Amino acid sequence: MAGQGRLRELASVIYRRALDEDLLPGRSIEGVATASLYAAARQAGVPRSLDEVERVSRVEKMELTRTYRYVIRELNLEVKPADPESYVPRFASDLELSDEVERRARELIESARTDGLLSGKSPVGLAAAAVYASALLCNEKVTQNEVSEVADISEVTIRNRYKELLEAGEVVTA
Numbered sequence: 092m093a094g095q096g097r098l099r100e101l102a103s104v105i106y107r108r109a110l111d112e113d114l115l116p117g118r119s120i121e122g123v124a125t126a127s128l129y130a131a132a133r134q135a136g137v138p139r140s141l142d143e144v145e146r147v148s149r150v151e152k153m154e155l156t157r158t159y160r161y162v163i164r165e166l167n168l169e170v171k172p173a174d175p176e177s178y179v180p181r182f183a184s185d186l187e188l189s190d191e192v193e194r195r196a197r198e199l200i201e202s203a204r205t206d207g208l209l210s211g212k213s214p215v216g217l218a219a220a221a222v223y224a225s226a227l228l229c230n231e232k233v234t235q236n237e238v239s240e241v242a243d244i245s246e247v248t249i250r251n252r253y254k255e256l257l258e259a260g261e262v263v264t265a
Contacts, residue, residue: 102131108166118158125150126159130168138173140215142243175200175209178218178242185241186222188231195225199256206259212252216244220252 105127109115115123125148132139141159145152163170176197183193199221203209209217219242226233235246242249 098128098131098135098137101135102128105130105162105166105168109162112165114162114165118161119150119154121148122150122154122158123162125155126162129155129159130163130170133170133173134168136177138177138214140243146243173214175214175217175221178215179222182218182222182238182241186226186233186237188222188226188233189229192222192225192229192231195228196221199224199259203256203259208255208259213244213248215242216248216252217256218242219244220249220256223249224253224256 102124106124109123109127125144129139129141129144132144141152141155145155148155150158162168179193179196179200183189183196196218200209200217203217203221219238222242223233223235223238235249238249239246
């Protein structure tokens with residue numbers, strides 16, 4: 092994947108800045124490195140959830156969250172909130188769903204955005220629910236459990252967001 096080199100470079104730039112700004116004292120090197128990678132993924136538009144990052148690092152979620160917030164604040168990094176749509180292609184691909192499912196999932200998210208339903212909701216949960224709902228609408232077989240595993244969120248979250256998305260777009264008849 093071509094983006095991995097760019098992501099690695101961006102993460103190392105953030106880490107070097109943290110080092111130059113003397114942000115490491117009192118924090119683990121691995122914590123700052125992991126927070127730098129998480130920030131780089133967010134900046135590059137290929138966000139991963141904190142749970143995903145925690146799972147592949149030796150840094151606990153609480154430390155990662157705290158260190159990430161500290162690093163972006165101290166370095167004045169511009170990090171926009173993750174857009175649910177940015178997760179859709181990966182989820183659809185991991186579940187081997189069609190381009191049509193992916194397109195419809197984006198439409199569901201857009202309807203929810205228009206109705207003001209995105210505020211305060213997990214972008215990962217919204218993306219997972221949109222992929223699940225659009226797969227059903229396109230008659231492609233996928234279970235809440237399969238989506239839950241790919242997105243690393245609970246089936247309850249998928250069910251709750253799923254209902255909200257369908258109500259927002261009133262796409263049950265679409």
